Amino acid sequence: MKEPALVIIGNGITGITVARTVRKQFKDVRIRIISDETDYFFSRPALMYIYMGHMEARHTEPYERRFYDDNYLELIKGKVESLDPESGQITLSNSQIIPYDYLVLATGSIPNRFGWPGQDLQAVQGLYSMQDLETLEHWSAQGIDHAVIVGGGLIGIELAEMLHTRNIPATFLVRESHYWGNILPPEESGLVKKQIDAHHIGLKLNTELKSIEADENGRARAVVTTDGQEIPANFVGLTAGVRPNLSLSHPSLETGRGYLIDSYFQTSQDKIYAAGDCAQLRNPDGSPGPVEQLWYTGRMQGESLGKILGHRIQQEHDLQMRNDIVERDQATPGRSPYDRGIWFNSAKFFNLEYQTYGFVPAQVDAERTFYWQHPGKDMCFRMVWSGDAQSGAVTGFNVFGLRYRQNVCETWIAEKRSPAFVIENLKKANFDPEFFERPERKIQKAFKEFLKKAAPASA
Secondary structure (H helix, E strand, O other): OOOEEEEOOOOOEHHHHHHHHHHOOOOOOOOEEEEOOOOOOOOOOHHHHHHHOOHHHHHHOOOOOHHHHHHEEEEOOOOOEEEEOOOOEEEEOOOOOOEOOOOEOOEEEEEOOOOOOOOOOOOOOOOHHHHHHHHHHHHHHHHHOOOOEOOHHHHHHHHOOOOOOOOEEEEOOOOOOOOOOOOOOHHHHHHHHHHHOOOOOOOOOOOOEEEEEEOEEEEEEEEEEEEEEEEEEEEEEEEEEEEEEOOOOOOOOOEEHHHHOOOOOOOOOOOOOOOOOOHEEOOOOOOOOOOOHHHHHHHHHHHHHHHHHHHHHHHHOOOOOOOOOHHHOOOOOOOOOOOOOOOOEEEEEEEEEEEEEOOOOOOOOHEEEEEOOOOOOOEEEEEEEEEEOOOOOOOOOOOEEEEEEEEHHHHHHHHHOOOOHHHHOHHHHHHOOOOOOOOOOHHHHHHHHHHHHHHHHHO
């Protein structure tokens, strides 16, 4: 019997996780992974550390290069030009035709561009791919007198820190009234702003890009804001978010913001799946739902899809599970719908660590949130809930400058613990190293004061 062919387009965290998960189940599946970005999978969040001199590019590869041959994973460097679902094949730019029985689209994201005049000039770029890093190195070697970073998200702050390590001055243009205003409440944003100010990064709030102006050689020389201000800049970082990479299309493949999928990652084509940054989940009523664009959700989706594919491959080809690996390393085929679980994310703003669990809105309800900030350090804790503070259910946490255990915080949310219960048991979440300040007693004292002030209003 001919072994089934699984083709994966994209060698990022999602695509590689799909491949690994299927290979942990079966030997007799031909797995081919196609990418035009790099020869080998690398950790995208580590791009900044290459530029900062902390790592070499090869150090960002999670697996030894022999891993792919050892696991019979065929790597193909190339760009996919077209897709033919009827014949079950794709065509590369070099005219190579690759057939598939199952196809996974894991094409990732591309930086947003909003049609700004001058956005295609030299020394204007995003920061997403290895090629973006190489281009940034090129312009750094040419000399950057001043940079402007458009957009105040996580990629923007990473780019600012990277430039700072090379003594390149930079200015943020942020359209909101405070940094990352669509995600963070003003108090947390204020702590991030302190880091930005401490590192001498310019921050212009309520400011949007109008155009990028060129010098006589076609390189950026300045940006013009919507209020008419001109800021010198011979490098412009466009970091106003990313969007799904839908570069591979076909009339029969339904898309919204991303490739539209159900909770089993199935697209509108029977043998084609999509996962990771490029995929958009459908809501239960069939309408377009969320796009999840985090590293950890990409890994989770890859594992889930790998098991779903394994189940289908086993059913359709009657393959035997591997018997040469230990049980704990073997993935089990299964057709269970994808469930991300409780939202989690973490980041670092220069020296300030950030974790969030559950959902904390940027605009919080003053009666259903408790916020504590250290009087002398960049450290804070926020909790939000539904109901009242004594018997309601916690729904989210923001933690800055502290390290709180993910499993503990998620358990409190899943079990709908009350805010009072959480505060009483807060020290169980802290996993900061020995000799670090543990502020839980201060937080508990502040929460008691919060309850006293809230009591008259709730009576």
